[in-house]
Amino acid sequence: MTRTDTSGWPCTIARSADLLGDGWVLLVMRQACLGVRRFEDFQRSLGIGRKILTIRLKRLVDEGLLGRVEYQHNPVRHEYRLTDKGRDVYPILAAMAAWGDRWLTGPEGTPLVLHHTGCDHDMQAVVVCSNCAEPIHVREMRAKAGPGYPRPDNDISKLDPDDEAPPAATSAAANPEGKEIRR
Amino acid sequence: MTRTDTSGWPCTIARSADLLGDGWVLLVMRQACLGVRRFEDFQRSLGIGRKILTIRLKRLVDEGLLGRVEYQHNPVRHEYRLTDKGRDVYPILAAMAAWGDRWLTGPEGTPLVLHHTGCDHDMQAVVVCSNCAEPIHVREMRAKAGPGYPRPDNDISKLDPDDEAPPAATSAAANPEGKEIRR
DNA sequence: CCTCGACCGTTCCCTAAGGGAACTGATACG
DNA sequence: CGTATCAGTTCCCTTAGGGAACGGTCGAGG
Numbered sequence: 317m318t319r320t321d322t323s324g325w326p327c328t329i330a331r332s333a334d335l336l337g338d339g340w341v342l343l344v345m346r347q348a349c350l351g352v353r354r355f356e357d358f359q360r361s362l363g364i365g366r367k368i369l370t371i372r373l374k375r376l377v378d379e380g381l382l383g384r385v386e387y388q389h390n391p392v393r394h395e396y397r398l399t400d401k402g403r404d405v406y407p408i409l410a411a412m413a414a415w416g417d418r419w420l421t422g423p424e425g426t427p428l429v430l431h432h433t434g435c436d437h438d439m440q441a442v443v444v445c446s447n448c449a450e451p452i453h454v455r456e457m458r459a460k461a462g463p464g465y466p467r468p469d470n471d472i473s474k475l476d477p478d479d480e481a482p483p484a485a486t487s488a489a490a491n492p493e494g495k496e497i498r499r
Numbered sequence: 500m501t502r503t504d505t506s507g508w509p510c511t512i513a514r515s516a517d518l519l520g521d522g523w524v525l526l527v528m529r530q531a532c533l534g535v536r537r538f539e540d541f542q543r544s545l546g547i548g549r550k551i552l553t554i555r556l557k558r559l560v561d562e563g564l565l566g567r568v569e570y571q572h573n574p575v576r577h578e579y580r581l582t583d584k585g586r587d588v589y590p591i592l593a594a595m596a597a598w599g600d601r602w603l604t605g606p607e608g609t610p611l612v613l614h615h616t617g618c619d620h621d622m623q624a625v626v627v628c629s630n631c632a633e634p635i636h637v638r639e640m641r642a643k644a645g646p647g648y649p650r651p652d653n654d655i656s657k658l659d660p661d662d663e664a665p666p667a668a669t670s671a672a673a674n675p676e677g678k679e680i681r682r
Numbered sequence: 683c684c685t686c687g688a689c690c691g692t693t694c695c696c697t698a699a700g701g702g703a704a705c706t707g708a709t710a711c712g
Numbered sequence: 713c714g715t716a717t718c719a720g721t722t723c724c725c726t727t728a729g730g731g732a733a734c735g736g737t738c739g740a741g742g
Contacts, residue, residue: 322522327611328599329529329592336595339505339520340729346512349637355690365730370691380602391737393689398637401602406637407626409512411594412519416511419563419584425646428510434639435631442632443590446625448618449632454532454581454589456617463608523700538719548701553720574708576718 335379336408340364340372348382349406353395381405410441518562519591523547523555531565532589536578564588593624 322330336342343362352358359369373396376382381402384394410430417426417440432439444451505513519525526545535541542552556579559565564585567577593613600609600623615622627634 322526327529328596328603328609329611330526331603332595332599333522333525333529337520337522337525339516342516342520343505343513346510346516349640350642356688359690365732366691367693367731368729371728388689390739391689393737403637404598404601406640407635408591408594408598410635410640411591411626412515413511415587415591416515418587420511420514421647426511427645427647428512428642429645431641431643432628432630432633432635432639433641434633434636435628437628437630439631439635440629441626441635442629443594443624443626444632445615445618445620446623447615447620448622449625449627450615450617452590452593452615452622452624453617454586456615457532457589457593458614458616459533459611460614462610462612464604464610539717542719548703549720550702550722551700554699571718573710574718 340368344372344376345405346409348396348398348402349409353397411443414441523551527555527559528585528588529592531579531581531585532592536580594626597624
């Protein structure tokens with residue numbers, strides 16, 4: 317079946333989603349961020365099937381999110397350590413955790429609280445604009461073709477995702493020119 | 500096979516991952532954020548199988564990320580609109596896009612540039628601490644049990660995910676007390 | 683020497699999910 | 713009437729996921 321490969325699409329989200337759009341990958345990365353390194357520990361702490369874990373770890377190593385380093389000879393054994401690339405997915409996980417706290421948590425409160433040792437406070441992750449440092453919101457964002465976009469002059473700014481829009485709103489949204497461009 | 504249900508684990512990331520750890524869900528949400536609302540448009544723009552799309556949309560409606568609103572009688576037709584909960588996943592997508600730009604992009608540059616209409620600048624998403632507003636980094640984060648955690652006194656602060664650590668480092672990491680707690 | 687346990691996978695079997703494409707149904711248009 | 717639009721369904725086949733058992737290498741213990 318080979319789950320459709322979106323990694324080649326001219327969209328960074330599609331490319332990231334190709335790798336991070338997998339529950340086990342997310343969980344494995346979370347464990348790695350918590351300090352887990354060994355096969356057995358990943359397996360036990362997640363309850364993931366050993367076969368699946370093997371495949372996921374291999375993938376993550378191939379993609380460069382984890383490094384496979386020998387920590388013992390006789391017998392040779394390896395452990396999986398975060399690379400810079402892998403460490404950098406933490407903010408995504410933190411953003412997901414924050415979203416989960418807001419929308420998936422019952423009255424009992426969040427099961428996990430994140431603590432930032434930098435400022436020594438409990439915190440939530442907030443996604444902000446690199447320019448003005450304000451939290452970002454869909455309605456204030458547009459996407460436009462960047463330097464790496466196949467057809468340079470293809471503007472694909474977004475439509476209004478407002479749900480107050482009148483019925484029978486504009487359709488054909490994402491693909492104005494019908495050019496079969498998969499984004 | 501019913502992909503292991505992680506939504507009940509006492510971890511917000513696991514819960515979020517249960518929903519967002521799916522490539523198509525991510526892509527569908529991205530399209531929704533771009534303004535796509537109709538079945539046909541999701542299908543064509545993503546090249547997703549109609550069956551899969553049906554299932555994903557239903558899931559997203561059930562979970563409350565999308566609303567299914569009638570936009571026409573005769574015949575009755577519905578479109579899918581972002582709810583507040585759904586709109587709030589955009590920061591996660593933006594964080595993924597930023598990560599992809601940093602790590603998945605070749606010399607040709609990013610295919611898509613995000614523009615923030617709030618400050619009228621092209622930007623990248625940055626994930627910061629809600630308290631000190633500094634960008635967050637794995638090594639400065641600890642996780643501790645929150646009010647919603649099953650066994651209140653179970654501290655699960657993380658180990659050192661440093662890759663410079665000595666070989667034969669502490670194992671058993673995530674589950675210090677061997678309590679079979681799946682996080 | 684033999685056994686046991688730790689550790690890291692691999693193999694086997696079965697079911698369910700994904701992909702492709704055709705088909706249904708209601709309506710509007712010319 | 714024939715065609716087009718839109719939103720799903722259904723069918724068939726391949727592949728990925730889950731569960732559990734098996735393999736291989738080594739050190740420690742009796």
